Amino acid sequence: xEKISLDELSRKIGKPWSPVDVMFVNDSVIRIAKVEGExxxxxxxxxxxxxxxxxxxxxxxxxxxxxxLKKGECILVPKGVLHCPKADSPATMLVxxxxxxxxxxx
Numbered sequence: 794x795e796k797i798s799l800d801e802l803s804r805k806i807g808k809p810w811s812p813v814d815v816m817f818v819n820d821s822v823i824r825i826a827k828v829e830g831e832x833x834x835x836x837x838x839x840x841x842x843x844x845x846x847x848x849x850x851x852x853x854x855x856x857x858x859x860x861x862l863k864k865g866e867c868i869l870v871p872k873g874v875l876h877c878p879k880a881d882s883p884a885t886m887l888v889x890x891x892x893x894x895x896x897x898x899x
Contacts, residue, residue: 799825799847803885812888812896822892828880835876835898840891842870849884853877 802825806813812826828851845867853860853868854877860868870876
């Protein structure tokens, strides 16, 4: 077992959209990433994805609706749903997903 400080880890993250693995839980992983601007539209065919706002605010865009999230809020994006994270100002997010999930989708 190991204690991890998300505050310390978030300060070590380099450029936006470059997630860092925090820990593995069975077949899943928790990742932390700085985000700013718009990512690419993509989907994951093999698993759901949970986004949790650690610092700041960001939006999960889908073709049906945009979901604006603030610190402490989270959303589950079901597998197969086309989505695009976007942050108008710098933010930090945690992502919970299967460990073999491709960042840019399937």
